[in-house]
Amino acid sequence: MKLSLLACLVPLVVASAKPGAEIQQRRGANTTTLACNALKQAFSSQVFVLGDANYTTQNEAYWTPTDYLTPECVFTPNATLEVSTAIRIIAGLGATFAVRGGGHMPIPGYANTNGGILIGLTNLNEITLSSDESYVSVGPGQRWEDVYSYLEPYGLVALGGRVGIVGVPGLLLGGGISFYSNQYGFAADNVVAYEVVLAGGQIVTATATQHSDLYWALKGGGNSFGIVTRFDLSTYVSPTVCAGIIEIPSTEKDAFLNAVASFGEYGSADAKAAVIPSIFMLGSLNITVYTSALFYDGTECAQPALANFTVLPAIENSYGNTTTLATYVKGTDALIGDGTRQVFRVVASYANAEALQIVHDTFVEMVTADIWNVTGLQASVAFQPVTKNFIQQGINKGGNPQGVDISEAPYFWMVENFSWTDPADDNRINAFAQQVTDVIEQKLTAAGQVAEYRYMNDAGLGQKIFQGYGDGNVVKLQSIRAKYDPFNVYTDLMPGGWKVANA
The missing domain is CATH 3.40.462.20 (Vanillyl-alcohol Oxidase; Chain A, domain 3)
Known part of the structure; x- marks a missing residue:
């Protein structure tokens, strides 16, 4: 990564009230091209444009061709810090973007973009069982069949999709119905921690005791709050x-x-x-x-x-x-x-x-x-x-x-x-x-x-x-969104999906 370049290009979007206005002023001035160029200089081997083989691979990593669109460039981060840096670049320049996990939602534009930047999370594919086997840490690039296969030798399961090709992040951020839900609730009710990249690039861990409002919001509130780069999921004994x-x-x-x-x-x-x-x-x-x-x-x-x-x-x-x-x-x-x-x-x-x-x-x-x-x-x-x-x-x-x-x-x-x-x-x-x-x-x-x-x-x-949603929960979600993303980065610059601000 070329840190000197990033120092010039990446304003801290949440540092003051000024960046919000700056985002609005920069939009429309070919901001996506500027952001793609900045990402290319920072992560040369991980940014792809039309004509590159990896561009096609990433753009067609979806369950259905109704999702095949034409992003200006595709960025495939290898680590949470790279997601943070990318968000600082993209938000600082006011470029539009989309985020793809497993790519199973068949609404065009909800996990892809025409003319924006596609952040493909394919390479964030961690699966690690905790030392006491009480939870498994899973990256957003995983699909459920791979999570279950990883846990199988331990005789364990985590709550997730009932179809193997469904991606991890989309299911969990929407709540998630599992074969085990009658016993344990939504799949999201069984997330013990979320690692999240906020709109200003900060990386936080949300749990029942730390950033507990964000933790609650992510259990079915969708993608208005940040990019989740790791889910820690409770495990249960269910060998056969x-x-x-x-x-x-x-x-x-x-x-x-x-x-x-x-x-x-x-x-x-x-x-x-x-x-x-x-x-x-x-x-x-x-x-x-x-x-x-x-x-x-x-x-x-x-x-x-x-x-x-x-x-x-x-x-x-x-x-x-x-x-x-x-x-x-x-x-x-x-x-x-x-x-x-x-x-x-x-x-x-x-x-x-x-x-x-x-x-x-x-x-x-x-x-x-x-x-x-x-x-x-x-x-x-x-x-x-x-x-x-x-x-x-x-x-x-x-x-x-x-x-x-x-x-x-x-x-x-x-x-x-x-x-x-x-x-x-x-x-x-x-x-x-x-x-x-x-x-x-x-x-x-x-x-x-x-x-x-x-x-x-x-x-x-x-x-x-x-x-x-339940009484008062929309207002509560909107308040949490405003707290963690005061300049609407994950609402206006990333328009795909259901947004609590628009409810």
Whole structure:
């Protein structure tokens, strides 16, 4: 690193009130080019521009091509201090930027940028188990399948994604649903420390006792507060589990929906059990099937909590034998359509048969009527049961920004997912995704079944997230953001994602 150059180029953005005005004045004067040039001089082998092989690799390190954009340059830091230096350069010059962890959020511009600077965290890939094995330190360049594989020889797990290719930072900053959430809450409820680069380049560690307000905000408050460069995650003993996927024919629709409704209402009876039931529609094959991931944290797979699913006649069934979490999630990679175009939308309801039927019938009817002929179409709704146990665990661990109302639990937090192959269908699918969500929510509202909280990690463009957080939590988040980023670096210069300032 050329320190003399950095001394000239890097103002301390938070040193006084003046830098805030300076940022605004510099924007528009080709600040991104200036920042890219400064980064190139400071980190010559880690900055890439269009035409470089590593530029393409980093720009396509996403789950879906809907995220392939054209940043002016890409910076790949190797250490937290390099992230700090980069933020001082970028913020000091007022350049726009984006940050990518695992690259699984399929909203264009939320983890990439057209014309700005992309900070790709691929090389921040630490995984280290503490000496007492009570927590594991994980860098934001990791994906969950690698975290689970690292912990497997120790017979341990950490709470994280239920699909292996999901990245670590995005899931945790949005809260994070895990197979173990009925026992331990959101994945973010099980973070014991965050290492964070603030807007002025300062590096702090946020815990329940140190920068405790920032620690609380990061447990579901998104990316408005800083760049997290290390997560310390509580570990739990879980050497072997029961996990697999069952596929049910459409002729068993009623029995399947009854099983989903029953688990939704009574899932708290056994906190070790988890399911991800889904409607799965394939337009090209003109078929609809029902699937569910089934999970049990234990070695006895025949469990009453899952019996309503396991008794159903199945087309395919991989549940029934013990495995490890690492082995299971690696097997899911082939089921998640890498390389197809993607969009999510989230819907929330109370967990009962009436809400389930409304969502099922509306979704199936509208998909069949309106977009069934889209090339390569796959359309699904996953019903994620959220129990009182799940919510209580977050309360027990000091609370979180989501502040989900436990008195109204249980819930279904549902994710609609659409995938397709032709970019020419982008506008059609995006418009439909918004339309079907609006219709479903209108029907749920009329039936008194709509729930307020929307899970950030499954949400789509334009959906309101923070407005459904617990009473007073939006104002609290906004106050914490203003304290740690008074000049809106992570709001205005890094516009991707849901911002608490705009809630």
